[in-house]
Amino acid sequence: MQIKLKEIVNSEKAIKELIKNKFPIKASYRIKRLFDKIQPDLDTFREKNLELFKKYGTHDSEKDIYLLDIPENIPTFNKEFSELVDLDVNLDFEKIKIDELSETEVEPQYLVSWIFE
Numbered sequence: 001m002q003i004k005l006k007e008i009v010n011s012e013k014a015i016k017e018l019i020k021n022k023f024p025i026k027a028s029y030r031i032k033r034l035f036d037k038i039q040p041d042l043d044t045f046r047e048k049n050l051e052l053f054k055k056y057g058t059h060d061s062e063k064d065i066y067l068l069d070i071p072e073n074i075p076t077f078n079k080e081f082s083e084l085v086d087l088d089v090n091l092d093f094e095k096i097k098i099d100e101l102s103e104t105e106v107e108p109q110y111l112v113s114w115i116f117e
Contacts, residue, residue, distance in 0.1 A: 001093050003114055006085035008038050009045055012049055015108045027100045034115065041089055052077055059080055 053066035056073035
């Protein structure tokens with residue numbers, strides 16, 4: 001499966017919530033394996049995102065964060081950030097059928113379209 005990095009990043013919270021559920025063992029295993037597979041991409045995204053903030057922003061030592069507060073740097077930051085999140089990621093993963101979740105209730109916001117069918 002080929003997926004955009006932004007879809008992985010935007011789904012991280014949902015996948016973490018799914019891991020907490022008490023699904024049948026097969027679905028539970030597949031969701032955990034999916035998270036393990038995307039974790040290196042999430043780590044690399046965070047690393048590269050921080051590099052962009054260091055490159056185009058300023059460091060607030062009091063809060064120990066980087067701020068994108070130089071107006072002339074914002075368009076270039078946005079361009080490079082868009083290039084980053086628009087990267088294609090090859091993911092060895094088959095969608096999980098909803099009926100594999102059995103009777104477990106799942107909040108709709110966690111039914112990520114690229115994970116379930």
